[in-house]
Amino acid sequence: MAERERLICNSHELVEQGAGIRFPLGESITGFAVRYKGNVHGYVNQCAHVPVELDWQEGEFFDLTRQYLICATHGAHYNPQTGYCVLGPCKGRRLQPLSLIERDGCIYLIESERHS
Numbered sequence: 001m002a003e004r005e006r007l008i009c010n011s012h013e014l015v016e017q018g019a020g021i022r023f024p025l026g027e028s029i030t031g032f033a034v035r036y037k038g039n040v041h042g043y044v045n046q047c048a049h050v051p052v053e054l055d056w057q058e059g060e061f062f063d064l065t066r067q068y069l070i071c072a073t074h075g076a077h078y079n080p081q082t083g084y085c086v087l088g089p090c091k092g093r094r095l096q097p098l099s100l101i102e103r104d105g106c107i108y109l110i111e112s113e114r115h116s
């Protein structure tokens with residue numbers, strides 16, 4: 001399986017504990033990137049409780065304390081670094097992580113390509 005990099009955004013667009021950047025993953029699925037404690041983290045934008053998007057307003061993934069990612073529907077709180085749900089109806093489950101890298105002022109998604 002080959003890998004390729006897809007440009008998501010410029011590094012400066014992803015502000016520490018600020019708004020996340022959404023990007024398409026499939027026809028009806030999105031992913032998102034956030035910056036937390038300097039590092040970039042990416043997840044599929046689907047709650048581990050019910051598969052709905054997390055952000056209460058487009059790109060708003062952090063709770064008021066800016067320490068957790070929060071689901072707008074029933075309030076599940078996720079650790080931004082691991083994606084594990086630490087509070088809420090899906091406690092112990094986790095968001096699906098995505099591979100993101102930051103290089104030369106840009107953030108890329110690492111995608112796997114299947115060859116048939």
Ligand code: FES
Nearest residue numbers: 047049071074076
């Ligand atoms: S759908 Fe996210 S907490 Fe219920």
